[in-house]
Amino acid sequence: MTDSSVASLTAAASAPPVRARIWDLPTRVFHWALSAAVIGLIATGLGGVMEWHFRLGYTVLALLLFRLLWGFVGGRWSRFASFFYGPGSVVAYLRGRAHPEHVIGHTPLGALSVFAVLAVLAVQVGTGLVADDEVSAAGPLTRFVSSQAVSLATGWHASQGKTLVIALVSLHVLAVLFYVLVKRHRLVRPMVSGDKLITLAGAGGRVAPSRDDAVSRVLALVLFAVCAGVAYWIASLRV
Numbered sequence: 001m002t003d004s005s006v007a008s009l010t011a012a013a014s015a016p017p018v019r020a021r022i023w024d025l026p027t028r029v030f031h032w033a034l035s036a037a038v039i040g041l042i043a044t045g046l047g048g049v050m051e052w053h054f055r056l057g058y059t060v061l062a063l064l065l066f067r068l069l070w071g072f073v074g075g076r077w078s079r080f081a082s083f084f085y086g087p088g089s090v091v092a093y094l095r096g097r098a099h100p101e102h103v104i105g106h107t108p109l110g111a112l113s114v115f116a117v118l119a120v121l122a123v124q125v126g127t128g129l130v131a132d133d134e135v136s137a138a139g140p141l142t143r144f145v146s147s148q149a150v151s152l153a154t155g156w157h158a159s160q161g162k163t164l165v166i167a168l169v170s171l172h173v174l175a176v177l178f179y180v181l182v183k184r185h186r187l188v189r190p191m192v193s194g195d196k197l198i199t200l201a202g203a204g205g206r207v208a209p210s211r212d213d214a215v216s217r218v219l220a221l222v223l224f225a226v227c228a229g230v231a232y233w234i235a236s237l238r239v
Contacts, residue, residue: 075210
């Protein structure tokens, strides 16, 4: 390591934390909207309030479609490319050899949690669209698939899928509480304000913020309107 490199690292280590925009507004709105919708889905599913269960299901569908698109065109730290880690990165993180960028956006474990939650919710919504309890609740796409597919989807949606969603949501909340209360990491505040205090030494000497201007927000609105339109069209197929 050259003298200039040592000097740069020393200067970064002694510098005060910098405030950077990590989570753009569309990502933050998505996060809290999805949290509220999933809690509502669990409550209405357990309570048998099926009309609201369907409405919230369509809402989650629109949100998931939006997040899929936003994962490619959103802010720097909201893009999937910024937290798609290989096995080596996960192992290095668990062994205490985290990459500098792990202190900025999602950690490798946090990324696994995000992908797991999104995948499970996608399966749960998908099976809900073709599920039929043969009493009063049938998904809008049931007539487009075989009766065997409907039976399998209904069984998963009402049993294993529901249990898995509740378990993952509970695990996610417990993980956040652990990081906040035990490790003293501020996870909630940045997801409200969008900004995060980052030490330059821990970030490798620089922080690339997420874009969060009027243009990106308008783009997010357009994308969500399209996704909501798709969800509305699917809902209209219900008979």
